[in-house]
Amino acid sequence: MKIITGSPGTGKHTIARIIAEKNCLDLVDINRIAIVEEIVEKGSDALDVDVKKLGKILDRKISKNTLFVGHLAPYVVSRNKVECAVVLRRSPYNLEKVYAKRGYSKKKSVENLGSEILGVTYYDTIKNIGPKKTFQFDTTSESIKETVKRIERLFVKGRAREDSVDWLKTVSKKGDLKRFFPY
Ligand SMILES: Nc1ncnc2c1ncn2[C@@H]1O[C@H](COP(=O)(O)OP(=O)(O)O)[C@@H](O)[C@H]1O
Numbered sequence: 001m002k003i004i005t006g007s008p009g010t011g012k013h014t015i016a017r018i019i020a021e022k023n024c025l026d027l028v029d030i031n032r033i034a035i036v037e038e039i040v041e042k043g044s045d046a047l048d049v050d051v052k053k054l055g056k057i058l059d060r061k062i063s064k065n066t067l068f069v070g071h072l073a074p075y076v077v078s079r080n081k082v083e084c085a086v087v088l089r090r091s092p093y094n095l096e097k098v099y100a101k102r103g104y105s106k107k108k109s110v111e112n113l114g115s116e117i118l119g120v121t122y123y124d125t126i127k128n129i130g131p132k133k134t135f136q137f138d139t140t141s142e143s144i145k146e147t148v149k150r151i152e153r154l155f156v157k158g159r160a161r162e163d164s165v166d167w168l169k170t171v172s173k174k175g176d177l178k179r180f181f182p183y
């Protein structure tokens, strides 16, 4: 089983849908399952889910051909079943605009931007799935087509050149730490 994860707005669902269709993978949208199974109420914060309960339900959906997508992926799948995990990354300056368009509250936006800047999902994927199986891709200045191509190559070959990402350095250099970490 493979997973695509990352902060909201990094392109997970767009990419996963295309890759699943082109490669005949069974796409499992973790957010959707959480709602359908009534583990999380629609509209509530998706991070407040019972990950143990969700993990048990998702476990039954796993096969060799499954592609899991969602920001919760590293917390709800068993490590030994994952072949490889893709973490999509995107500059906080771009994400900020995406969140504004989506109408996120100031609080939700700041939380997600802070998490992306610190690389929380990447760190947790390495910790929970393992460093050898974790690959991060920066989609900031890449077309959808290019990102799809890179991930397909990884899925076929099992390895890839990763991007190095250090948003903390980027925002520090621009003097924007206060802006992204206001509290
Ligand atoms: N290289 C890229 N990969 C994925 N999405 C991209 C890329 N470039 C631009 N986008 C755009 O970014 C948005 C990502 O939204 P979405 O797939 O819903 O993200 P997520 O599921 O991570 O919240 C889409 O509007 C998509 O068209």
Ligand SMILES: [Mg+2]
Pocket: 008, 009, 012, 013
């Ligand atoms: Mg999404």
